[in-house]
Amino acid sequence: MKKIFFFILSISLFILIFSQEKPILTFLGEDTPDSIVKNFTIDASDIPNDGGGGIELKWDSPEILKDWFISIIRIDEDGKRVLLTTDIPILSKQVRDVNSEEEPDRVIDSKGYNYWGILSKKFITEELLQILLDTFDFKEGLYSFNDDTFFVLSKTQMVYSKASWFNFLRLAVLISLIIISLTFLYYLNLAKKGKDLYIRKINGLDAVEEAVGRSTEMGKPIMYILGIGYVTDIPTIAGLTILGRVAKKVAEYETKILVPSYDPVVMTTAQEVVKEAFTEAGRPDLYNKNDIMYITQDQFGYAAGVDGMMMREKPGAIFLQGLFFAESLILAETGHSIGAIQISGTTETAQLPFFVAACDYTLIGEEMMAASVYLQKEPMMLGSIAAEDFLKVIIMSILVLGFLLSFLGSGLKIEFFKNLFDILYQALQV
Amino acid sequence: MGTTIGIWIAAGLTLFIYSFLYKDNPFYKFAEHLYVGITAGYWLIYTWAYVIQPMLLDPIIKNKEFILIIPAFFGIIMLTRWFPNIAWLSRWSIAFTVGMGAGLGVTGAIQGFILPQVQATLIPLSGFNFETFNNLLIIFGVLTTLIYFYFSKEQKGVLKYGSKIGITFIMIAFGASFGYTVMARISLLIGRIYFLLSDWLKILK
Structure with missing residues (x-):
């Protein structure tokens, strides 16, 4: 009984599937009732001033076609078809064929491409799209498919993308x-x-000596925080330059400097800077590379680690010089709570208000860059x-x-x- | 079950970290060391999986991009710091990186900050209305702020007053920024408290 049932079901399904009429793509002729559609053209050209791999397609969009859509198919000189875009409003007036480097079908320089535009009043179906991409013999004119009509435009001229020498x-x-x-x-x-050459007094920098001296008198170390920037960031470089001046003072006062670092390369650079400053001050024996240590490269992990260190080491002076983000207030507030003199500086405008609120002196933006010059006063x-x-x-x-x-x-x-x-x-x- | 344990651990660690608000204590120390240790380990694996392997090893081994041996060499000589006799080699890498950062910073600053900001300050002044007053304020604010950052002359006379007005503009901007950021931080605090009351204690639904 079961077998008969399944047999009848299979036969029914077979009849149902094959009895359905397949939609037929029909060429209705080169003429179209609408002369505007007939005269519609796409202009393809290399994108100027770019690094290559990009083609720009532009068209005029008459008001009468404001409800129409355009789909564009790219065909390269080897005949390979790629769908560039589908069903975008004609009023958008342009589209760029720019793909990422990883894209296998990206536009390659010095390879010829033609583009076919398809104008339609409705969205193109997946089925039609597949036909256009697989088997369609492109020819300009009016077509019908599933009772819908669309117009295939004449193909663009062959266009090549190229890289420009100068933008x-x-x-x-x-x-x-x-x-x-x-x-x-x-x-x-x-x-x-x-x-x-003259440089005016920068507020807060005269406090550097005071801060280092006070820490020394109290028998407390100095903490220098370079923030979470990398050695390629300008504020970090400025922070490292100021570190050199501060470290020299530290060596002269024979005290200790702690530099907890976020980035290993910044840590290595800071070690070099401090070592050189101690040598310059004539006290290379006081230099201890373990005082410039790596914490972690996670923003809040770093903040938690430095906060803990502040609470335990109780530095008398804290310098926050470099690139800071959301951790700025966490660090500055903890430093304030232990009663340390704090001298901060960053170029991050969103963090500067926190430093102004929680630190004794703040170097605002470019003052930080000028600070290193003010401290050193080297002619160059x-x-x-x-x-x-x-x-x-x-x-x-x-x-x-x-x-x-x-x-x-x-x-x-x-x-x-x-x-x-x-x-x-x-x-x-x- | 796994989710419940996760919520308890997260809630416990949140409270451990907040205990710092009272004073430094063993709970905070535990959470701090756990956090620092886990993140340090995480970044080590991240660097291997997302930098060294896909950007160095795979291209050299699979794609034969031997040019990458040059940056690899600079990376390796950073490790010479472990050997005092040849530790100086690491300075090559540092010098290259710092130089590259400074060089890129110049064009980046011109293109990203200087020219767009100068252009944004060129604003139309048409008619006697509030918009014109606002635009005048922007131009005046930018000029006086630039005077504040003028370092080559002592701030006397016009420079003194220009600089004072400039720093006033800066402080007003900082005040606005402070309030805005505090709002964002408060929303983070609310999110954390909501987690404790909702996911953990189930007081809030």
Whole structure:
């Protein structure tokens, strides 16, 4: 009985499957009732100013086609078809064929590609898409499939992607770099020739000696925290430079410095810096590389470890100089709770308020970079500060010029100045 | 069962860490050492699995990208610090890394900070309305803040007053940032307390 039942069920299913009509793709002709659709073209070109591997497709989108969609298929010179995009609104006007390096079907430089566009009023079905990608003999014209119609556009010209030697969109960066380099060279040269360069007093730095001295008197160590930056980060490099100056004072006062580190390379660099500073101070015997230790590379693991160390070692002075993120307040608050003198500095604007609130002295942003120069007062470094200040004057001049042009152009409606303002604005575009 | 044990461990460790708010104690020490130890071990494995193996070993062995031997060499000589006689070799790697960071930092700063910020300060001043006043305030704030960061001259006269106004702008910005970040931290605290009251004690549903 069971066998008969299954036999009947199988036969029924077979009939049901094969009795269904397969949708047929029908070519309705090259003409279309809508002349706008007929004249619709896609322009394909290499993306300029890029590193290669990218093609840009653009089209005009007449208002009458605002409800239409476009799907695009890429066919390379070997005939391989790849679906670039499906059913995007025509009003989007452009699409870029840029794939990641890992993508096997990515656009390869110097290989020719054609693109076929398919216009439709409805979304293209998976079934039709498969036919288009597998067996469809591309020919411009109107087609019907499952009672829906779509229009296959004429293919684009063969297009090749290529890498550009120069990104003209970043011309402003090159010009700025040249100006910066020349300014630095000029001021470094002045410093070399022995010109007396000035650096103003930076609040908080005079407290370095006081902090180290107080710790020594109390018989407590000094803790220097470089934050969670890597040795490639500028604030960490600035922090290491200040560390050199602080370590020299520490060696002169014959006290102890602890540097808990987040990154092994920063730790190694800090060891070198402290060792050199102790040698410079004539006390290499006091240097102990185990005082500059690795904690962990986890942000809050590091914060927990350093906090614990603060509570146990009770340093008299804590320096927080480098790159800090969410752990800044945890560290600064613990340091405050043990009564240590705290001198902090970072370029992270989101963390600076916490340092201002919890530390005795805070070096704000560039003050941190200037701090190392102020402590050392080496002519070459003073030259670099003078160069930076000159560049700030240039920036201020641009801002004042922009203000005047904006006032005359937008405020007093003088077209000439408005155009000049726009030119200045565009020149700074990157 | 496994989930319950996990929740108890997480809740216990949370309380151990919070006990630091009272004072340093053995519970905090335990949680701290556990955390530091686990994260140090985790990062060791992470570095092996996501850096050394896929970015160095696999490309050299499978793809024959022998050029990677050069960075590998610089990495290995960092370990010479264990041997005092040749420890100086590690300075090559450090010098390369610091130099590269500083060099990249220059173009990165120009492209990412300086030019976009200068451009963002070039704002239209049209008509006598609140927007124009706001834009004027931005321009004035940027100029005076730049004066504050001018180091090559003693802050006297115009520079003194410009600098004072600049630091006032900076402090107002810090105040706003402080409040905003504290709000975010409070939400983290709420999340933790919610975990204790909901997942652990089942007081909150």
